[in-house]
Amino acid sequence: xxxxxxxxxxxxxxxxxxxxxxxxxxxxxxxxxxxxxxxxxxxxxxxxxxxxxxxxxxxxxxxxxxxxxxxxxxxxxxxxxxxxxxxxxxxxxxxxxxxxxxxxxxxxxxxxxxxxxxxxxxxxxxxxxxxxxxxxxxxxxxxxxxxxxxxxxxxxxxxxxxxxxxxxxxxxxxxxxxxxxxxxxxxxxxxxxxxxxxxxxxxxxxxxxxxxx
Amino acid sequence: xxxxxxxxxxxxxxxxxxxxxxxxxxxxxxxxxxxxxxxxxxxxxxxxxxxxxxxxxxxxxxxxxxxxxxxxxxxxxxxxxxxxxxxxxxxxxxxxxxxxxxxxxxxxxxxxxxxxxxxxxxxxxxxxxxxxxxxxxxxxxxxxxxxxxxxxxxxxxxxxxxxxxxxxxxxxxxxxxxxxxxxxxxxxxxxxxxxxxxxxxxxxxxxxxxxxx
Numbered sequence: 001x002x003x004x005x006x007x008x009x010x011x012x013x014x015x016x017x018x019x020x021x022x023x024x025x026x027x028x029x030x031x032x033x034x035x036x037x038x039x040x041x042x043x044x045x046x047x048x049x050x051x052x053x054x055x056x057x058x059x060x061x062x063x064x065x066x067x068x069x070x071x072x073x074x075x076x077x078x079x080x081x082x083x084x085x086x087x088x089x090x091x092x093x094x095x096x097x098x099x100x101x102x103x104x105x106x107x108x109x110x111x112x113x114x115x116x117x118x119x120x121x122x123x124x125x126x127x128x129x130x131x132x133x134x135x136x137x138x139x140x141x142x143x144x145x146x147x148x149x150x151x152x153x154x155x156x157x158x159x160x161x162x163x164x165x166x167x168x169x170x171x172x173x174x175x176x177x178x179x180x181x182x183x184x185x186x187x188x189x190x191x192x193x194x195x196x197x198x199x200x201x202x203x204x205x206x207x208x209x210x211x212x213x
Numbered sequence: 214x215x216x217x218x219x220x221x222x223x224x225x226x227x228x229x230x231x232x233x234x235x236x237x238x239x240x241x242x243x244x245x246x247x248x249x250x251x252x253x254x255x256x257x258x259x260x261x262x263x264x265x266x267x268x269x270x271x272x273x274x275x276x277x278x279x280x281x282x283x284x285x286x287x288x289x290x291x292x293x294x295x296x297x298x299x300x301x302x303x304x305x306x307x308x309x310x311x312x313x314x315x316x317x318x319x320x321x322x323x324x325x326x327x328x329x330x331x332x333x334x335x336x337x338x339x340x341x342x343x344x345x346x347x348x349x350x351x352x353x354x355x356x357x358x359x360x361x362x363x364x365x366x367x368x369x370x371x372x373x374x375x376x377x378x379x380x381x382x383x384x385x386x387x388x389x390x391x392x393x394x395x396x397x398x399x400x401x402x403x404x405x406x407x408x409x410x411x412x413x414x415x416x417x418x419x420x421x422x423x424x425x426x
Contacts, residue, residue, distance in 0.1 A: 070319070081320065084320075085320040085321075089381065091319035091320060091321055091382075091406065092319070092320045093318060093319060093320070094320075097317070097318065097320075098318050101314045101315075101317055101318045102314075102318075102417065102420055104310070104314055105306060105310065105311050105314045105315075105413075105417035106283070106304035106305070106306060106417055106420075106421050107294065107297075107298040107304060107305045107306070107307075107310075108298075108304055168302065183424065187424065193304065193421055193424075194424070195420075196424075199420070199424065200318075200420075203416065203420055204315065204318035204319055207315055207319075207408075207412070207413075207416055208319050208406055211396065211400065211406075211407070211409075211412065
């Protein structure tokens, strides 16, 4: 079993399990999804990240005790991932580092698509000299904006501009793109390699768990 | 289709296809295996690496022209991988960087198991501060030594010493370990996470190809 930690508080079980369900469906893994308490708006600045870190550590520690073989922090900023790696014995995977590492494995210059003003530091650092640029769709400031046709159209246009800057792969720096299935839209419309954070974290989790004896 | 480049000259088709067959079996990919000419002993020092690089570039360029969607250089030293990444439009994957990147994705301190005197630079550099140490089994100097019971026993003992040094994952720095199936032996006998170069290069190739539109 792998544990998937969401860094937003969900009341709705279906929303809570969205990332875990993608991973379960794609890789055939047994997944438990949990979320941090009392942060309905998730992490959106340094203060809310500081607030979330001990909650993520609590959840991950409990998941390890309950027999999780790997823990996934399903957020492109990899919150609490460095802290957890010093504490747990099992693999700890973050959506941001996982996506950037897949792009590095393929060796493709990467454009990063997010919804915030800047790329998450972990994504930029991990890509190193493969980092081509960062962009966010105009007028998209939260994941709900991505649910509109206009939001998705803008995401395609923004991706096109990253490809024109020399990117050969697009790395998602927001897991909201995973839940709307943007990767397949971009692959179909633009024919580029897209690295989706939830797919990437699942890929590493699958390798860690499925190849175990 | 993905192209798998072996950096040893094989006369025997079965040996040539060993890595490609592992990838095809594990990930269900369509694989073509090719090898460099006139180097029956492969790459074993700087001179033989320099000799191999233009041959690998030739093969990879031809594979891309023939429609390969990704090229894999199936050697833990990643020979010609940096050169190819500037030339081809498709993903170029090396066994050494792929294995080290998977260990980084899991965030586990990694011991590197090889057969040469030192760890391949690309593996060490890619692991960064996750690198715990490097070791080779005593009396094993080429992949044929790995085919003996004694050679495999020594590989298990060497791995145990890397785990005692604090490694939580073992990264293979020789694809000879893949062909003898050492990863499953170590997983079973020592219960550790093992990152096998051929499995890792296949994992990235699978992601690049299978998620394409």
